[in-house]
Each structure stands twice: as C-alpha cells, then as structure tokens.
Amino acid sequence: MNAPRTFVPQATRTAEPDAAPRTYPEHKPERIYLFGTCVVDLFFPEAGMDAIRLLEREGIQVVFPQAQSCCGQPAYTSGYTDQAREVARAQLALFDQDWPVVVPSGSCAGMFRHHYQELFAGEPDTLARARAVAERTYELAEFLLHVCRVELHDQGPPTEVALHTSCSARREMHTHHHGRALLDQLSGVRRVDHDHESECCGFGGTFCVRMPDISGAMVADKTRSLRDSGATRVVSADAGCLMNINGALKKQRAPLQGQHLASFLWQRTGGQP
Known part of the structure; x- marks a missing residue:
C-alpha cells in the first residue's frame, strides 16, 4: 500500500463547482x-x-x-x-x-x-x-x-421536515437546491429551516474514525439544531450523513430520525411506507 498524501477531510476540501451552469x-x-x-x-x-x-x-x-x-x-x-x-x-x-x-x-x-x-x-x-x-x-x-422534470403530487398527511445536505455535495453538486425544490413540490410538507443546515454533520468518511472527538462534537451540534427546529422528520440525499445523524439521535434516545430523500419522495407520492 502506498504512503498516503496529507490527509484533508472532505468536509474542509476546497469547493470545485461547475465552471458554468449545466445544460x-x-x-x-x-x-x-x-x-x-x-x-x-x-x-x-x-x-x-x-x-x-x-x-x-x-x-x-x-x-x-x-x-x-x-x-x-x-x-x-x-x-x-x-x-x-x-x-x-x-x-x-x-x-x-x-x-x-x-x-x-x-x-x-x-x-x-x-x-x-x-x-x-x-x-x-x-x-x-x-x-x-x-x-x-x-x-x-x-x-x-x-x-425528468418531475411534477410530484403529495398524498401524505401534513408534516414538517428538516433537510440535511452533505457539505461536500452541497458545494460540488449543489444538492441543497435540488432537495429543496423537490420537497417544495409536496403540498403537505412544510420544510423547516435550521441554523446548521450548511454545516458538516461530522461524518466525513474516515474523518469520524480519525478524529472522533471533533466528529462527535459536530454531530452533537447538528442533531441539537435538528431537534430544536421542531421538524418531525429529517430528510437527506446522502446516506453516509444519515448513518451518522441517525446513530447520534438514537444514542440520544430522540424520536426524530432521518430518511433518505428517495424513500421520502416515494412514500409521499403513492409508494408504500
């Protein structure tokens, strides 16, 4: 195995956005x-x-x-x-x-x-x-x-949802815009803003293993913000973040849990829970 280069957690990597709006x-x-x-x-x-x-x-x-x-x-x-x-x-x-x-x-x-x-x-x-x-x-x-230019037709009861966007995906793929736009198509869903939406959850792949104390503090801040938001569900398009956030919420014995955006959209628009 080759010697690693200098470790830089993905949460702190410099953004590399698209050079121009995508066609x-x-x-x-x-x-x-x-x-x-x-x-x-x-x-x-x-x-x-x-x-x-x-x-x-x-x-x-x-x-x-x-x-x-x-x-x-x-x-x-x-x-x-x-x-x-x-x-x-x-x-x-x-x-x-x-x-x-x-x-x-x-x-x-x-x-x-x-x-x-x-x-x-x-x-x-x-x-x-x-x-x-x-x-x-x-x-x-x-x-x-x-x-696809989907037009989603909500079939679920009224609910309040907090969106978490992976920090690297937010910078590199602009997923916060896409997730917000899809959730906002759902008539029964109120998207709740929280003050740590743009911040890293502390997962960062191997970052959480290499720097567990820092990672733990970051996910504590993230979950505190989510719980204080009043949302009944957390939705994210990044499974690594969900694994970290859900693990922390479970340890805190919080009723709030996170769900992948794909599953949430499917259930709200006619799929089975």
Whole structure:
C-alpha cells in the first residue's frame, strides 16, 4: 500500500463547482445506469430500491451493473491515491454505454464528476473516459428535477421536515437546491429551516474514525439544531450523513430520525411506507 498524501477531510476540501451552469437534455433518456453506492447497498437498501421505483415511474429503464462497488472516495480522502485510482478504474469500466449515471448520493456523484478527472490526469485514455462519465453523471434529486422534470403530487398527511445536505455535495453538486425544490413540490410538507443546515454533520468518511472527538462534537451540534427546529422528520440525499445523524439521535434516545430523500419522495407520492 502506498504512503498516503496529507490527509484533508472532505468536509474542509476546497469547493470545485461547475465552471458554468449545466445544460440539461431536452428529453428523458430511455435508460440510465444506477450507481447505488456502498453505503446505500449496506445500510439503506430501501433507498436504492425507492430510487429505482422513482426512475421507473418516469418511464426509464434502470440498469444496475452488478460488479459495482465503492466509488473510491474513502481511499481518496484518506490520501491513498493509488488505491482510489484502482477502485475508480473498475467503476469506469462498468459504464461503457452512453447512458446517464444516476447516483443517490451527492458526495459519491461529486467523486465521479470532479475527482475522477484528478485521479487520471496522467493517463490520457482513462482521463477521456472519466471526463465522458463526469459529463453524464447526475445526483438523483438533480436528475429527477432537471432531466425528468418531475411534477410530484403529495398524498401524505401534513408534516414538517428538516433537510440535511452533505457539505461536500452541497458545494460540488449543489444538492441543497435540488432537495429543496423537490420537497417544495409536496403540498403537505412544510420544510423547516435550521441554523446548521450548511454545516458538516461530522461524518466525513474516515474523518469520524480519525478524529472522533471533533466528529462527535459536530454531530452533537447538528442533531441539537435538528431537534430544536421542531421538524418531525429529517430528510437527506446522502446516506453516509444519515448513518451518522441517525446513530447520534438514537444514542440520544430522540424520536426524530432521518430518511433518505428517495424513500421520502416515494412514500409521499403513492409508494408504500
């Protein structure tokens, strides 16, 4: 294993926004790839299934390459660039058709869209493939909002929801705009603002393992803000953050719990809880 470069938690990495406003296709594609992410696969499988249901309801065939694994972000943010590159190379090989790649995680989508190009800067052929995949990678909420142009019809009872947006996904993929827009389509949902929405929950992948005291203090601030907001549910499009926030809330014996945005949208618009 190669020696790591200097460790920089993803929560503190410099933003790398799109150079210009993104241009979205005029029509929905017939097929897409779903990159499910390892955290969704292991801890929130219902969110992956609900993402598929939302996309299929839009008339899109969802292709899920069975060999997919991690996007390589944990190794990359921990400084193990060579290992991250090999993981990324294996993922790129799975998306050989010119179909959009939809990811139910803003941080993993950001890894595809931005950091794969950094990883393969010295390999022209692979860099070209990474750029092509980056151009057709979408975070799930972004894809539903701007490509599918969904019009959601709320079928649930009145409720108050607090939105959490992953800090890296917020900077790199602008997921706070997409999540807010989708929730605001739901007539029975009142989105409650809280004063720590833009702040990191303390997860940061391996950051929470390397710096547990700092991570614990951050999630304590986050959950305090969520509990004080008066919301009855927390919604997020990033499963890693949900795992951290839900774990802290459970330890606090708080009734409030978080749910992935895909599952929340599916349930509110006709799916079964």
